[in-house]
Amino acid sequence: MIETVKLTVKLSNFYKMPLINKVLSLALLIYIAIFSAYSLTNFPPLQVQNNVYGFTTDFINLIVIIFLFWMVQCSELSKKAYIFSSFGLLLWSIGTTADVLDELVVQPYWISIYFEDLCRTSGMLLTSYGLFKTMRFVQSINNRLARELIIDDLTKVHNRRYFYQHAKDAQHSPYVILIIDIDHFKMINDEFGHDVGDVMLKELATKYDNAFTHQNKFARLGGEEFGGYLPTNNMTQACDFSQQLIDLAHTINIQNSRHLTVSIGVAMQTPNEPLDKVMKRADQALYLAKKSGRDRFEIAP
Numbered sequence: 001m002i003e004t005v006k007l008t009v010k011l012s013n014f015y016k017m018p019l020i021n022k023v024l025s026l027a028l029l030i031y032i033a034i035f036s037a038y039s040l041t042n043f044p045p046l047q048v049q050n051n052v053y054g055f056t057t058d059f060i061n062l063i064v065i066i067f068l069f070w071m072v073q074c075s076e077l078s079k080k081a082y083i084f085s086s087f088g089l090l091l092w093s094i095g096t097t098a099d100v101l102d103e104l105v106v107q108p109y110w111i112s113i114y115f116e117d118l119c120r121t122s123g124m125l126l127t128s129y130g131l132f133k134t135m136r137f138v139q140s141i142n143n144r145l146a147r148e149l150i151i152d153d154l155t156k157v158h159n160r161r162y163f164y165q166h167a168k169d170a171q172h173s174p175y176v177i178l179i180i181d182i183d184h185f186k187m188i189n190d191e192f193g194h195d196v197g198d199v200m201l202k203e204l205a206t207k208y209d210n211a212f213t214h215q216n217k218f219a220r221l222g223g224e225e226f227g228g229y230l231p232t233n234n235m236t237q238a239c240d241f242s243q244q245l246i247d248l249a250h251t252i253n254i255q256n257s258r259h260l261t262v263s264i265g266v267a268m269q270t271p272n273e274p275l276d277k278v279m280k281r282a283d284q285a286l287y288l289a290k291k292s293g294r295d296r297f298e299i300a301p
């Protein structure tokens, strides 16, 4: 099953966020307001005009860190990434607030040196780890989506997208295409139920996937139809392999009442023939195999 992945960073999302995000943001703003008011009223003032440059840069730093904190609150990150980034930026803003006020008043030594630097440094460390966790989170989503893009959901073998891409990219010429179709699959579904049909599809796909070794590729093209890609110019080998696949289907029992059969269309690429044409010829050969009684393979002329 594809699990829904939420990954949004939208500042307007804040109002939809859990209470904890809002409480944390409010706590930060209240802390900054109280600490600033306390410092400005209790510590000896400095000449602001002598520190305009320092005050401006520190103030911009603070605004940027608060903005980053806000962005984290509005993002849907993994739990660890959220916790580390939030608390890191919280500490970092607390340290930077002290840094800004440092330019306006004479702070006690323990604030201007120890408290400020400790908060800022530990904040930076936690934020960096939160960023690392965020990147790992994005990477894991990316890897999972990339995998899901080429894997068939039901049978877990490669899907049609992978098959066509591989056949186009492989650049082996000539190659052989097999189109493999389960016989009377509708009857199996009708007689035994759709769930039994699904089990048959999975069982056949797993067995065939194991049979396609080395450079040979196998995929579910859709429904009860599968594709095979053999980078070979040896038609005898391709025919022997097709017969092996037909025999392999016979080893699968449908509820111990009868075995599965498949029909296969085989087509070898002619010089410079595009993939869709080879597929079409393989499909025509499959149609012939069906018409000739099924449980067999036919070679496209």
Ligand SMILES: Nc1nc2c(ncn2[C@@H]2O[C@H](COP(=O)(O)OP(=O)(O)OP(=O)(O)O)[C@@H](O)[C@H]2O)c(=O)[nH]1
Pocket: 154, 181, 182, 183, 184, 185, 186, 187, 189, 193, 194, 195, 196, 197, 198, 201, 222, 223, 224, 290, 294
């Ligand atoms: N259980 C199951 N059935 C599926 C799935 N995808 C397609 N089918 C069924 O496969 C059947 C294909 O039927 P047809 O195209 O008539 O082919 P067939 O009955 O195999 O007949 P021939 O190919 O002529 O031998 C349909 O009944 C589809 O509903 C699936 O994922 N699971």
